Amino acid sequence: MTMTIANSLDDVLSGLANGARPIAGGTDLVVGSRQGKGALPDHLIAIDRVHELATIDVGDAGTRIGSGVTHATLMTNPTVVDSFTAIADAAALVGSPATRNVGTIGGNVMNGSPAMDTGAPLVVLNARAELRTLESTRLVHLDELWVGPGRTSAQKNELCTALVIPQQPESSGSAYVRLEYRRTMEIAIVGAAAAITLDDGIIRSAHVALTAVAPTILTVEGLAPLIGKPVDETTLATVAELASEQAAPISDLRASERYRRQMIGVMASRAVDAAARRAGGETLSVPVNRALGVGAQS
Numbered sequence: 001m002t003m004t005i006a007n008s009l010d011d012v013l014s015g016l017a018n019g020a021r022p023i024a025g026g027t028d029l030v031v032g033s034r035q036g037k038g039a040l041p042d043h044l045i046a047i048d049r050v051h052e053l054a055t056i057d058v059g060d061a062g063t064r065i066g067s068g069v070t071h072a073t074l075m076t077n078p079t080v081v082d083s084f085t086a087i088a089d090a091a092a093l094v095g096s097p098a099t100r101n102v103g104t105i106g107g108n109v110m111n112g113s114p115a116m117d118t119g120a121p122l123v124v125l126n127a128r129a130e131l132r133t134l135e136s137t138r139l140v141h142l143d144e145l146w147v148g149p150g151r152t153s154a155q156k157n158e159l160c161t162a163l164v165i166p167q168q169p170e171s172s173g174s175a176y177v178r179l180e181y182r183r184t185m186e187i188a189i190v191g192a193a194a195a196i197t198l199d200d201g202i203i204r205s206a207h208v209a210l211t212a213v214a215p216t217i218l219t220v221e222g223l224a225p226l227i228g229k230p231v232d233e234t235t236l237a238t239v240a241e242l243a244s245e246q247a248a249p250i251s252d253l254r255a256s257e258r259y260r261r262q263m264i265g266v267m268a269s270r271a272v273d274a275a276a277r278r279a280g281g282e283t284l285s286v287p288v289n290r291a292l293g294v295g296a297q298s
């Protein structure tokens with residue numbers, strides 16, 4: 001195995017064109033290989049020193065979160081916390097401080113796990129992945145990027161350079177909640193993200209996506225009946241029912257299919273409630289799991 005350290009984006013794109021695989025924080029790639037999930041690739045190119053991948057820029061076309069931005073930055077960056085709070089909620093729950101300090105949003109997205117914590121927040125915020133080669137740049141919706149557990153539609157020579165998120169309308173809020181059995185070094189049993197826009201306390205738009213209940217992050221369909229309604233027990237019960245019906249979870253040693261299906265409804269309704277409270281101007285600190293007492297508290 002050989003590893004090259006890239007100092008510029010061109011170095012990375014040339015490396016990928018020559019068959020190297022990118023490594024950012026290594027918290028999936030290296031840890032996975034040590035756990036026997038697969039051998040390390042023959043040629044790795046380290047991308048963590050490429051400064052232009054690690055910036056967050058607000059522009060007319062939306063906010064560009066560089067793929068090399070770490071979870072530790074996401075959970076504290078004012079733009080992310082204020083405008084895309086669900087991403088900060090998710091980043092704050094990833095692993096441990098050590099994992100968050102080196103693990104990146106690009107690695108989380110491109111690893112393609114259905115349990116990735118930033119995935120559902122990015123989906124409800126309508127993010128697209130920017131994929132670059134030496135010759136081309138394209139923006140891909142995330143439901144077209146993730147094609148199965150651990151699989152993306154990106155070509156081997158394509159680097160994810162950023163996640164691009166449109167500006168959210170006035171009176172919008174988002175939240176991500178996750179069921180977990182312990183507070184650190186945990187992977188989502190199930191999780192849910194919501195983005196809500198209100199108009200005088202009435203729902204103007206609603207988006208919900210689910211973590212760890214299908215082969216990829218799952219978008220909840222059929223939320224139109226919520227539009228024009230207040231966020232109350234009836235609307236939250238509708239969200240819970242739709243999420244539980246549409247989830248297709250598996251049973252494994254961490255939870256049964258039945259338990260996951262039941263709990264995803266609870267998580268989805270809590271995410272909608274928290275997102276709507278934020279849309280209404282209430283401050284719920286990051287991560288909302290701790291603020292609301294969802295998941296493990298100690």
Ligand SMILES: Cc1cc2nc3c(=O)[nH]c(=O)nc-3n(C[C@H](O)[C@H](O)[C@H](O)COP(=O)(O)OP(=O)(O)OC[C@H]3O[C@@H](n4cnc5c(N)ncnc54)[C@H](O)[C@@H]3O)c2cc1C
Binds near residue numbers: 024026027031067095
């Ligand atoms: C102890 C521990 C706890 C964890 N807890 C959580 C958790 O709670 N929630 C969670 O979601 N994850 C968790 N993870 C998984 C991991 O930390 C995250 O997925 C992290 O964001 C991966 O980022 P990375 O930079 O380390 O990726 P890497 O390991 O460097 O890369 C992961 C994959 O993505 C590819 N890749 C990386 N960057 C790019 C890019 N820019 N373009 C194209 N491909 C790229 C790599 O080639 C590799 O295939 C945990 C991991 C550990 C070890």
